[in-house]
Amino acid sequence: MNRRSLLAALATGAATVLAGCGHPSVVLDLNEATDDDVADEVSMNADPDSEEYDVVASAIENGTATRRGRYELFDRTDTVRVDGAFYEVTETRVASSEVTVYEVLLDLDPEDTTPELGEIAFDDLPETDRKRLERIVTEADPPLGDGYDIGVDYGSAEEVGNDSVFVPDREYDVLVYEGERYRVAVESRTAPEAEYRYEASEVAPDVETFADRVRDRYLFVLAGLSDAEREVVEESIDGAYFEDDDAFRSVVDRIRDHDAIREDDFDGTWLLEYEGAAYLAYVEW
Template sequence: MRRREFLATGTALCSIAVAGCAHPDVVLDMDDASSDDIAYEVSMSPDPGSEEYRVVTSAIENGSATRSGRYDLFDRTDTVRVDDAFYAVTETRLGSGEVTVYEVLVDVDPDDTSPDRGEIRYDDLPATDRERLDVVFSEDPPSGQDGYDAGVSYGTAEEVGNGSAFVPEQRYDIVVHDGDRYRVGVESRDANESEYRYEVTRVAPDLSTFADQVRDRYLFALTGLSDAERSVVEGAIDGGHFEDSDAFQSVIDRIRDHEGLNEDDFYGTWLVAYEGDEYLAYAEW
């Protein structure tokens, strides 16, 4: 994980996992920016087995692609890297309707372990169920609460196919795993599903060309700094700067005068040149 990614997620991590952990009030963190780092910041590289990869490669080969889904695929970025080339992806919602989606629930320590529908060994479950439920049964799941302890989204019956022991028809309510008995339930709800069309345009044939395009648009130099401002920047390069001051706010103002790679109300990432080197500068103020 890049240092700025850790900082950006630190508040959530502290609130969940670490008592007494404090996220800094302000941050300026500057990491060396290679072409790969720049591309990572403003594009995505979908795994070959992913839905994103499937629709993009299909659109490359056929001119366009369609899919049905309950969420946008490219909400973080619309630039995708496939086989070292880079593509701008247009995701158009054509229409929508309601579908039924299923969730399989697991009670780790049920009071009653006698089956109402039937019981089955975990290893005897169809592969489609084991693939989905492995996230629960491969580790020690949470327990100690009333009712079900974990839930796994299965999606629609069409997505699951005909092989499941639980969706759309539940055949078992007790699963035996390593001698322990788990109660399984199934819930369904209506959800909105849309039809999407995808079209792609190649924006760069390789990494070097793409990174240069990003530099041309976003790169700027931090120059003419005071000694105090220079101290802030060099601290940011040398592990991160986390103290508020007039010099810190002045540097942030200089940075925010330029277009960022990613920007929000109170944080963002910029591509910065300083003393002849390039940096990805992550800031919170």
């Protein structure tokens, strides 16, 4: 596990516990600020097979796009990378309604495996069902208890499409996977839904141009440090600095005097230059 991944895991309270590692009370971590790293801090990359990509590509081609859904796509950032270019995307809620959503329930250790509707082998399921259920049936140590053990959110009938054998109409109530027999049920409920309108305008044709824009906005020079402060910074480049001492506090105060790419109550990310090199600085205080 690299140090950026380790810090992220610690910061988010990941379930995996590393021997001898606890969450440090403070952190200063400096990493080389490549064009891609800088861009990733302030934008999202829309994968070609994602809903985000489809919406933005449609807005680019047609001037606007619409979508119905139960959540916003771009609640964390409005800058989206599509096919190498960067776009500012507006997401406007234009109407609200309700929709029926479905959850497929699996009893992984049923007392009675005799089907009432019918049984189907996992390999014979349509792709839409296999994709949603594969993680459950292949799990090495699934949760077991009385009744149905786990539920899988399928979403609305429109989101599922016409191929499912469980949603909206259940055709089978027993699923067979590698000799194991699971009972299947389906529950439905009403959930809020909205219609969104999207517009996209290009802000940069490539990652180099976009990263330069971000640098122009956020990059500052960290200089004039004492020997103790320099030790803090240089240790944070070689690994990370975890000591809550006067030198650390002084460096953090210097950094926080400048605009952050992102800043919350107790942590944030800045873009700085030190000794002629640019770094993304992650700080917890």
